[in-house]
Amino acid sequence: AQSVAQPEDQVNVAEGNPLTVKCTYSVSGNPYLFWYVQYPNRGLQFLLKYITGDNLVKGSYGFEAEFNKSQTSFHLKKPSALVSDSALYFCAVHNTDKLIFGTGTRLQVFP
Amino acid sequence: GAVVSQHPSRVICKSGTSVKIECRSLDFQATTMFWYRQFPKQSLMLMATSNEGSKATYEQGVEKDKFLINHASLTLSTLTVTSAHPEDSSFYICGVGGPNQPQHFGDGTRLSIL
Numbered sequence: 001a002q003s004v005a006q007p008e009d010q011v012n013v014a015e016g017n018p019l020t021v022k023c024t025y026s027v028s029g030n031p032y033l034f035w036y037v038q039y040p041n042r043g044l045q046f047l048l049k050y051i052t053g054d055n056l057v058k059g060s061y062g063f064e065a066e067f068n069k070s071q072t073s074f075h076l077k078k079p080s081a082l083v084s085d086s087a088l089y090f091c092a093v094h095n096t097d098k099l100i101f102g103t104g105t106r107l108q109v110f111p
Numbered sequence: 112g113a114v115v116s117q118h119p120s121r122v123i124c125k126s127g128t129s130v131k132i133e134c135r136s137l138d139f140q141a142t143t144m145f146w147y148r149q150f151p152k153q154s155l156m157l158m159a160t161s162n163e164g165s166k167a168t169y170e171q172g173v174e175k176d177k178f179l180i181n182h183a184s185l186t187l188s189t190l191t192v193t194s195a196h197p198e199d200s201s202f203y204i205c206g207v208g209g210p211n212q213p214q215h216f217g218d219g220t221r222l223s224i225l
Contacts, residue, residue: 041221043218043219
């Protein structure tokens with residue numbers, strides 16, 4: 001079965017520091033991977049995706065993610081965190097016609 | 112990407128009431144829409160896939176008679192929570208997207224059953 005895991009419930013980082021939100025996946029075949037962000041009482045916003053091609057994917061709001069096939073990982077990164085990046089982040093894998101979400105990681109950026 | 116409008120954003124009602132939630136795809140003809148449920152501090156759980164002009168596909172454990180889905184047009188899907196009870200209180204989110212493409216989501220509906 002296809003699945004994603006987000007091992008950290010929460011990540012704390014100081015503003016201006018780099019951030020990483022971890023995601024590992026388990027799929028059969030080529031993975032289609034996504035990152036979404038959710039602000040309080042809102043739906044999810046698409047950040048970036050990996051379908052094929054370059055392992056480093058750049059997305060919205062300065063976020064990027066690196067696809068690592070050998071480690072089956074798709075960690076979300078940003079070189080310099082902003083307080084406004086504080087939100088809930090979900091990694092997801094596409095399974096036939098459905099999205100399967102990780103459990104989410106709450107990112108808290110402190111001023 | 113698709114612009115998705117979900118209405119209402121919040122509902123508070125008495126136990127036994129039926130509640131309808133609308134999901135509209137404003138700029139994308141969606142043959143398929145997705146309904147999710149999110150519990151506090153938890154991930155999104157897919158409830159059902161709404162198929163335009165045909166029956167919805169429900170995930171295992173989701174009661175079809177409890178959560179009625181209608182997808183009568185390419186731009187509108189509705190989820191009706193019938194005879195809602197406090198345990199149905201949750202955050203419901205609809206999503207729109209094609210195969211292997213990013214889904215775009217409504218802003219969700221916070222349902223509170225008293």
